[in-house]
Amino acid sequence: MRKKFLSLLLATAMLTTVFAGCGEAAGSVSDSSEVSGSVSETAAASSDSSAEQTDTADESLSFPKSDIFKGETDQQTYPLSDEKITLTFWYPQAGSIGTLADYNDSEFFQWMEEKTNIHIEFIVPASGEETQSFNNLFITGDMPDIMYTQPKHQVYRDGMDAAIDDGYIMDLHEHLDWAPNYVSWLNSIPTAKQDVFTDSGKMYGFWSFWDNMENGYADQGLSIRKDFLDKVGMDVPTTYDEWETVLTAFKDQLGIEAPFYTSKYGIDHGEFMAGFGIAPRFYQVDGKVKFGPMEEAYKDYLTLLHDWYNKGLLDPDFATRKSTGVAADNDMMLNDKVGSLIDWGTRMTDAYISRGATNPEFWTVAAPQPKLSADAPDPAWREVDNNYRDIQAVCLLVNANSEHLEAATRWVDCFYAQDVYLNANYGIDSEEGTVWYKADDGHRIGNYDFRYSNPDGLDSATVAAKYWAKNPPIRCEAAQIEQMPPERAASYAVWSKYAPTNYIPVTVTMTSDENAEYTQYYTDIDAYIQENEVKFINGERSLDEYDDYRATLIDMGIEKCIDIRQASLDRYNNR
Template identity: 70%
Template sequence: MSTFKKFLAAALPMAMLLTACSGGGSGTPEQGGSGGEGSAKTEIPSSDVVKGETNQQTYPIVSDKLTLSYWYPMANSIGTLTDFNESEFFQWMEKKTNIHIDFVVPAVGEEATAFNNLFINDNLPDILYTSPATQKYRDGMDAAIADGYIVDLTKYLDIMPNYVSWLNSIPTAKKDALTDSGKMYGFWSFWDNMEKGYADQGISIRKDFLDKVGETSLPETYDDWERVLTKFRDQLHIEAPLYTSKYGIDYGEFMAGYGIAPYFYQENGVVKYGPMEDAYKDYLTLLHDWYEKKLLDPDFSTRQSTGVAADNDMILNDKIGALIDWGTRMTDAYISRGATNKEFYATAVKQPKKSASDPDPAYRVVNNNFHDLQSVCILINAKGKHIEEAIKWVDSFYAKDVYLNANYGIDSEEGKVWYKADDGHRIGDYDFRYKNPDGLDSATVAAKYWAKNPPIRVEAAQIEQMPEDRAASYGVWSTYESKNFIPTTVTMTTEETAEYAQYYTDIETFVQENNVKFITGDRSLDEYDAYRETLKNMNIDVCIKLQQAALDRYNAR
């Protein structure tokens, strides 16, 4: 077995670091750069195979055992294992391909810095599992190709037939997979059988608290929310009736009813920046009012949360009435995580509106550009000695026989880790994950028996194994179509990327700091026009223009 490497990044001057998503970590995902102006035509081979139904690779991939290194930032998902090679799936994959994987796993919280250092030190693994929203090359991904770090996969399409089958199976996949200049810098990940933008996070409220204060229905409007939060404060003495991120603003779930988003968004193809809009001031006015009324967490700016989930002390000890949370934590899930109240029951809530008759909110963060696309992209090191073997190994994940095992557990675990439904498709055994005979915690079970967030994720693998009431959360949060979200695969040119980074890192920090000040009253909302003028002086209009140019090119692909 390979050594489990914890890649601790050394502190380096910021001028040397490759840009991550943004300065603060709570902003909307920003786009990777593209080296060319306009759209270049790249022909994707046709395929009669639908979504990797038939595995088109030949196995084993190599006759003599080969070791490839794999950047795999999953330290928070390994459970009690010491190496991902202890996973039954990766052991099965090694036997199938004859390729051993040496996992390079950065420490939790060090992922972005460690990723940057791979380029700074010119020490890239053969394969890199990345989230382009937070991990990307300084000058954009086309520049990473031009600078000789990352492979342009358009030159290898003939040896990646399973991935090509997916590009042909999803109408918008080819558009998303290529940059404006026609380059393909990685394998994008896909959801299987997704019909609209997937929401695995959203607004959660304590249903047991609602019952105690006599509320028989879920809040729909902001007025409903104020009434409910007030009851939580007065009748139950909840410390934080509404828990928000340390920046005071979440990922947009709660503010979307004001017709805006926390950062960049679009309306009918026109890019806007939330804090520049009057409605953003109106929303901050609401939050300031709730803060004064002690309906918000009084110490929100000191918490650790950047937008989803909460500090353990708060959530496990009945100190929170509502928050943004993950679908896996709905209903009574926190009881097994240590909640002191054995009646703990959280339920999903739709995004609020000003009035029940208002149009549906049009913004929320989605994981797939509405087109089955995940927010994960796997890159191949252009300086690696085994490029073709690495490509074939990654391509294998796009074949059904492989991705089913990656999502549910290997074939031989039928009846233990998974079972067949009446129509023959696999369903993960929820009871085994949470009440297995070995006494393993759920994170360790996931790491031991399947792959965490594989390149093809089958929605049912996570949702069908849940209790029905918990699984229903995903449908609640996906009710409204996120028309105003800017796709992750929008790309800027190298020059645009450099200019954007020059301004926006400081802008985002400034916005986050002032959000807190406006909410707490440390800065008067009477100064909001002056605040917006400062943003203009910091060149927010230039950033909006750059985002608009990138979106226009994306729409023209």
């Protein structure tokens, strides 16, 4: 009689064992959900493209010559395949799909299929599960032909080199003859060599570029409600003291619930803190790697936030917000509960109105990164993940074991040809006059009204997903700005006011051993920091203990992490 419980017991005991081993996707909320939409929306920072072209340096670090400038002439022959083939494409853009059911509903991808005779089966992981979904691709042995990755969040655990050595990812260097359009880009960009090769001289995949960085800009930054500012009779603040005055006025005079909206960690991407001369985590000053929380100025910044929290100037519920990075809770934003935040350019006023903001006066404007005082040094850091020089932190990988290796490589390469990337950025040729129109000199301009007051009543995100490719490998910066009314486009100049010179490029790579040691320490350190920063801000932990806190970080191995980052940055600088 009792024996029948034995099986139950076994089931119970076993269930608690080794769930880490099986490759099943679990949980619906992940801490790294900042991955989700943000690639799409960040933009170009002008940086001194000083590195000179070193054609003759190392024989292994070279690509064929091309006299075609930036894919102006498409060198692929179409269709890419005589018979219809299907490729699988891992495309973590769940946050950008709008109300479409599948990216094959996109006019651009339909056009692309007709042109290339290649059908794409999109694999779109759920929003917030991108990283774990990517990890699982390697375990399940069911790897798609092409993968769209953000190496900051999605990289093979042992590093980029190892992904190639272990036979998962194709070394593009060996197959550049299939990628003539990409080669033309590499030849057109002076700094490409430093970024596209790994430390051991391999090419991990197709890196993404901006079409033109001459007028580089950021499309993410501080955003403040202009209508609120007008009500309290103030100007856009530029120093921390002015910010405090403005936020206090929002709170006292207008009763705004969250005068300044922060992410759930209380720490932004660095846009706001950079005035203190620091960054949220690792950054560099003249080639020397530093770690924000170890700096004295970081304590000052937390002291300021703690003070603001006590005064009710921060969102009282910040620690429970789902958002880990930019952009506020939609409902709060639309219901006038947020006074200022860090936001994406494409989410400004008109986007909120297309999402249903009902206040007729709703109006946000960009604010520059604040400084300590008017004559203090310029902020030198902001999140420029998607644009360091011309390069974006997006890399398209080809599965080394793909059945259609050549077709997959050529398909990705198409995106580097001008006629394809123009269609991808603005809308396909036949949509001239609706989705885009021609300027007097013949170049394309996106139709702003079509996007933000769509005749079919689609919201702006769905329009983007339906008529062009979200974040194609070549992104036209003009597609973002030029279509906008001048007062919107001006925000990019405001956000780009200071150059993010302290940023560490995402193309810096660690070796497999470094990777293993680094993650061993840093995973715990990162969790510890997130937790304590929230406590320092809301006062659960006193800032008097900051020295103890730093000592704990050292015990946990932060100095080794800094050393590793330093070593990898040095190698990068010597590439």
